[in-house]
Amino acid sequence: MSNFSMLFNGFSVVFTFQNVAVCLLGAILGLIVGAMPGIGSLAGVALLLPLTYKFNPTTAIILLGSLYYSNMYGGSFSAILLNIPGDSPAVMTMLDGYPMAKKKGRPGQALFTANMASFIGGTIGMIILTFLGPGLANVGLHFGPQDMTSLLLVAMTSIGWLVGKNPTQGVILTMIGILLACIGMDPQSGAPRYNFGNMYLMGGVSFVPFVIGTVGFSQVLRLMSERNEKVDDDKMVKQKLTIKGSLLSLHDFRRLLPPAIRSGILGTFVGVLPGAGATTGAFLGYAMNKAFKSEEPFGTGAIEGIASCEAANNAAAAGAFAPLLALGIPGSGTGAVLLGGLMMWGLNPGPLLFTNNPDFAWGLISSLFLANLLTLMIAIGVIPFLIKILTVPVKVIIPVVLVICMVGSYANTYSMYGVVIMIVSGVVSYICEKSGYSTAPMLLSFVLAPLLESNMRKAFITSQGSVSIFFTSPISCTFMIILFVIVLTPVIRGILKGVKNK
Amino acid sequence: MEENTTKKSFFGLVSDHLPQIIPICTSIMSLIWIFLGLSKYGFWDEYKGPKTGFFPTIIAFVMLAISIFALVTSKNSAKPEFDRENWMAALGMLSMVLMSYIVGMELSILIFMILWLRVYEKCTWKVTAITTAVVMFIVIGAFRLWLGIQFPMGLFSLILG
Numbered sequence: 197m198s199n200f201s202m203l204f205n206g207f208s209v210v211f212t213f214q215n216v217a218v219c220l221l222g223a224i225l226g227l228i229v230g231a232m233p234g235i236g237s238l239a240g241v242a243l244l245l246p247l248t249y250k251f252n253p254t255t256a257i258i259l260l261g262s263l264y265y266s267n268m269y270g271g272s273f274s275a276i277l278l279n280i281p282g283d284s285p286a287v288m289t290m291l292d293g294y295p296m297a298k299k300k301g302r303p304g305q306a307l308f309t310a311n312m313a314s315f316i317g318g319t320i321g322m323i324i325l326t327f328l329g330p331g332l333a334n335v336g337l338h339f340g341p342q343d344m345t346s347l348l349l350v351a352m353t354s355i356g357w358l359v360g361k362n363p364t365q366g367v368i369l370t371m372i373g374i375l376l377a378c379i380g381m382d383p384q385s386g387a388p389r390y391n392f393g394n395m396y397l398m399g400g401v402s403f404v405p406f407v408i409g410t411v412g413f414s415q416v417l418r419l420m421s422e423r424n425e426k427v428d429d430d431k432m433v434k435q436k437l438t439i440k441g442s443l444l445s446l447h448d449f450r451r452l453l454p455p456a457i458r459s460g461i462l463g464t465f466v467g468v469l470p471g472a473g474a475t476t477g478a479f480l481g482y483a484m485n486k487a488f489k490s491e492e493p494f495g496t497g498a499i500e501g502i503a504s505c506e507a508a509n510n511a512a513a514a515g516a517f518a519p520l521l522a523l524g525i526p527g528s529g530t531g532a533v534l535l536g537g538l539m540m541w542g543l544n545p546g547p548l549l550f551t552n553n554p555d556f557a558w559g560l561i562s563s564l565f566l567a568n569l570l571t572l573m574i575a576i577g578v579i580p581f582l583i584k585i586l587t588v589p590v591k592v593i594i595p596v597v598l599v600i601c602m603v604g605s606y607a608n609t610y611s612m613y614g615v616v617i618m619i620v621s622g623v624v625s626y627i628c629e630k631s632g633y634s635t636a637p638m639l640l641s642f643v644l645a646p647l648l649e650s651n652m653r654k655a656f657i658t659s660q661g662s663v664s665i666f667f668t669s670p671i672s673c674t675f676m677i678i679l680f681v682i683v684l685t686p687v688i689r690g691i692l693k694g695v696k697n698k
Numbered sequence: 699m700e701e702n703t704t705k706k707s708f709f710g711l712v713s714d715h716l717p718q719i720i721p722i723c724t725s726i727m728s729l730i731w732i733f734l735g736l737s738k739y740g741f742w743d744e745y746k747g748p749k750t751g752f753f754p755t756i757i758a759f760v761m762l763a764i765s766i767f768a769l770v771t772s773k774n775s776a777k778p779e780f781d782r783e784n785w786m787a788a789l790g791m792l793s794m795v796l797m798s799y800i801v802g803m804e805l806s807i808l809i810f811m812i813l814w815l816r817v818y819e820k821c822t823w824k825v826t827a828i829t830t831a832v833v834m835f836i837v838i839g840a841f842r843l844w845l846g847i848q849f850p851m852g853l854f855s856l857i858l859g
Contacts, residue, residue: 371761630778
């Protein structure tokens with residue numbers, strides 16, 4: 197069956213009352229979470245994870261997927277109206293969005309441009325995903341354990357390399373994530389290990405409390421010092437917003453379309469790369485379109501500027517689903533949480549997902565199309581109420597998130613053990629983040645560690661303990677070369693820096 | 699006063715040396731994993747191949763090497779600054795957990811929300827009431843009634859039998 201007919205089958209899975217309702221709920225929550233500065237998609241998905249227990253896996257992932265996706269829309273709202281990015285990809289949107297809203301007095305059109313570009317970029321990303329996903333899965337089917345091992349090592353180290361300022365710190369947290377995942381039972385023999393005689397640790401470090409702590413609780417600790425910061429009244433766009441007054445003219449739409457299409461294509465491929473994500477997508481999309489002709493210069497409130505980064509970040513969010521579903525390798529922290537959720541529901545993303553669970557895989561892809569359309573409609577519908585939503589004070593959000601962190605962690609383990617895991621991981625992550633360590637690599641490696649271990653052990657059994665197996669297969673050898681470059685670059689750079697300083 | 703100065707200098711000391719403390723901690727963690735991996739869980743079996751400690755030991759060795767490298771190059775790392783205010787959230791969370799053992803989790807959440815918003819943040823009664831109502835709706839409506847989570851009742855369960 198062709199990919200498009202599989203996609204239509206996916207739509208038949210999605211179009212149930214429950215699935216459409218959760219997709220709508222995810223889109224609304226994602227917009228709110230994205231719009232409020234400081235929370236972000238990662239915390240949003242992590243905090244919502246415990247609420248998905250009651251759903252079947254397809255409905256649950258539709259909820260989380262639509263939340264993640266619509267978050268990309270929401271991030272631009274505060275960037276355009278308050279000059280504060282709701283999430284990191286929206287930093288680029290701010291460059292043209294805010295001048296267009298404030299200096300040119302066109303806040304409605306700036307929001308509409310962001311929404312339309314997000315929709316176009318997202319649609320392009322999803323169309324490419326429809327073809328790329330199963331294609332990647334077919335490639336993945338030819339991977340042996342040694343190839344999978346090297347690929348996983350590259351994915352884990354590259355995210356540590358790309359996220360955060362210091363690659364060495366990224367690699368350290370990657371290793372911590374793997375070692376923490378080793379606590380509990382040996383996945384192959386079932387023997388207990390590294391539980392230090394603790395009964396609770398026999399089952400391992402619970403994923404949900406760990407993620408809630410690492411992302412949600414640590415975020416609250418960080419937000420505490422920012423909670424009294426008020427939105428600068430002079431900076432806020434105060435013009436009354438109406439849907440009618442926000443509509444774009446045909447001329448504006450013609451300006452928006454070419455950069456949105458270019459960024460949509462580029463963003464999708466950026467999203468496929470591990471660790472690159474929506475922020476890199478937005479940056480590259482903006483940089484690429486700057487080279488093209490635009491009616492106004494970039495950075496002065498140009499429609500082309502807003503369209504180029506918004507289309508790219510939404511396309512990257514869609515593209516990131518290709519390696520996640522086809523190879524079981526997430527490209528970002530949010531992807532890692534989604535992958536953890538999939539595993540929690542008993543699904544194993546990877547080359548066989550499209551064959552063994554086509555309803556699920558295609559249902560998810562179809563739901564992204566639906567979420568894209570629903571989010572566009574909601575995003576346009578909320579324009580008149582945006583200022584009110586955006587000015588909800590952080591000091592009110594903090595206790596709400598604290599309670600959800602505690603209740604969500606308890607609900608997962610039915611004991612205070614989950615709450616303890618959440619508190620410890622939150623405090624440690626906060627200290628690490630303050631010291632410049634990004635925790636996204638730790639989440640990614642925590643989720644991928646069992647897959648890496650089983651493939652690595654299989655490879656060593658096949659080779660009877662020889663490491664040459666990783667260099668005899670061409671696929672594995674290529675990944676190993678990439679791995680060495682990633683690992684050795686910061687080391688060599690550090691040595692050279694030391695020599696220079698002397 | 700003296701106690702305050704001592705406390706401040708202790709936290710200041712920790713904060714100043716955090717770029718070194720983190721790699722030292724990760725080195726200790728890797729040494730524990732290596733020790734247990736090699737001595738307790740085993741590394742390699744001649745016939746069966748990798749044993750339980752095989753994978754964690756390899757990863758711990760890599761982490762040890764990188765941690766030492768991070769320690770050596772941490773001299774010029776930026777020292778993080780911590781604000782005491784940030785730890786209030788952790789204190790709030792801990793007090794909520796401790797209260798759960800006495801009055802139960804739901805009641806402890808209710809008390810926490812009111813105290814935090816009204817007393818600590820000095821929000822108006824209207825904001826406090828609306829936010830607390832939303833939170834209680836999520837806790838009771840979504841978690842207890844919909845997901846069927848039984849929250850701890852604390853000492854109340856003893857009184858209620």
